[in-house]
Amino acid sequence: MKTVARILLRFSEKIVEQPITAQVILEHGVPISIVAAHIDSKGGEILAEVPSTHVKKIIDAFREKGVTVTVPKLIEVDSEKCFDCGACFSLCPVGAIAFKEDFSVVFDEKKCIGSPCGLCVDACPARAIKLVEQHSSGLIK
């Protein structure tokens, strides 16, 4: 059972220079790890991981500070359907899909950024890759 949930934070131009993430961590004493980030002077996006027990509280804290928070869908691979062709491999921008020595395709869900990307989903000829809501997988209640 997974114990961390993923949230996508969008910072507008107005608030991008404030240390909001650090403030939330300090105020709530909850660890937030950054999976991916793209930030410049015009705004930015952070994909973050938070303990699933504290997701609600953290989302509210970010929203109070003017951050737009969405809960991205995550990639789920059906290993029964996957026949290890690797059609998905070259589409992944973060290197979350790799080959083992025996040419099995392995998926690293820690690296995957989920629905902000999703490039691999419609490239799977076995239809083994799906984007799923975190709510439905019980990560966020």
Place this chain on the structure above:
Amino acid sequence: MKKLVENSGVEVAYKEIDIVTTGTFGAMCSSGAIINVGQADPPIKIQKAWINDVEVCHPGAAVDLYIGATIMSETRPFEYGGGHVIEDLISGKEVEVRATAHGTDCYPRTRLRTTITKDDLNQFYLLNFRNCYQRYVCATNSRDEIIYTYMGKLLPKFRNATFSGSGALNPLMNDPDYETIGIGTRIFLGGGQGYVIGEGTQHDPGNQGGTLMVRGDCKKMSSEFIRGAAFTKYGTTLCVGVGVPIPILNEGLAKKTAILDEEILTDIVDYGIPRRERPKLGKVSYKELKSGAITINDKKVRVSPLSSLKTARKIAEILKSWIENSSFFLSAPAESLPTDTVCKPMKQTEEIAFVNSVTHAAVTCTEDEDIKAVAERIINRSVNHVVVTDEQGKLRGIVTSWDITKAVAKGKRKLADIIIRKVVTTKPHESLEAASRKMAQHQISALPVIDQDRQVLGIITSEDIAKLLGR
């Protein structure tokens, strides 16, 4: 074999190794299954039939049907097709058969609906007319948009590539002169045993483009090695597992089966140009392809296999174990496969014209020019369209004689204010039919011709097309 030849030489390898097993597993579109569904009461001579809403063709007598792998479901097109029907039947699932007929004195029935499994079929044979391509090209995409092809999803501007085939593990790569593979060669097919029944369609052995026609009993196959597949916006197909044993009859075969991935080269081809002869961007070896990254235009890009190399290896291993435990016996071919056929293009009685056949130089200007100067150019060169470019000759916009007239009427002086910046364009390899459809749709009479970097190559006008049609 490959290691032994490298370490101890061909002579030793020839003495030590009796058989080399090979394998491949990938999408093979020219596949399908012939089935006999048994006769109904009252009997029917099927005219049209569907299984799980996939139309199956009726090539022969009353109740023989052929399930084509690429025929798509009428209710779930691009997601479910003939390949999936074959997989579902092999895995024991129940499928729905519907049929219609004209009705005759001997076959009065005109409609039929039933459900069946493979156990209800009299015959259920895989009958694939082109499998096992010796090698295939590596596909990439020059366009500035994602394209979806039978070679998978290709990102814009050469950002990825795909390839197919198992390289040095491919059956035909190991016996390129067809010394042991011929009509009647027993093979691993879809998890069961099948036979080579001839050369495949488009068999082109001289260009390392050999193919096989194969047949095997689906009732003895496994859905691990026969899988329906769906390529987004292209359609459905069947992934087929084939393995061929190559008996090492002579030293020559020992040498040939020692072939390595680095010795097998293939072309990198631009699928962004939808023509029969797609531009080639260079050569690449299967060793590089299997490494996961190749170089295109000096940039490293990731490359996806579309065939499962893991399953290909597994097939070769299974075939080896079958031979070792005497559950598979090699057979000598009854007849050799041709080694001199070539794959011809279609004879066309209607020539299709492309944009590049009517493209001519465009009259151009730059953004900072005076309206008057552009107006003079329109008169001097007697054209209606002036293409606006930057200093590098890249497209910035277009101005027509109508725009100039309007500007003069409204007292506008700056060219920058009247340029149309959202320009509808065409590319040299677009068909004229598609280009003229664009003009009609947007109610315009000319299209700048640009390349992938938006460099202006020329212009085509509705007059050019009219002249061509009037010839």
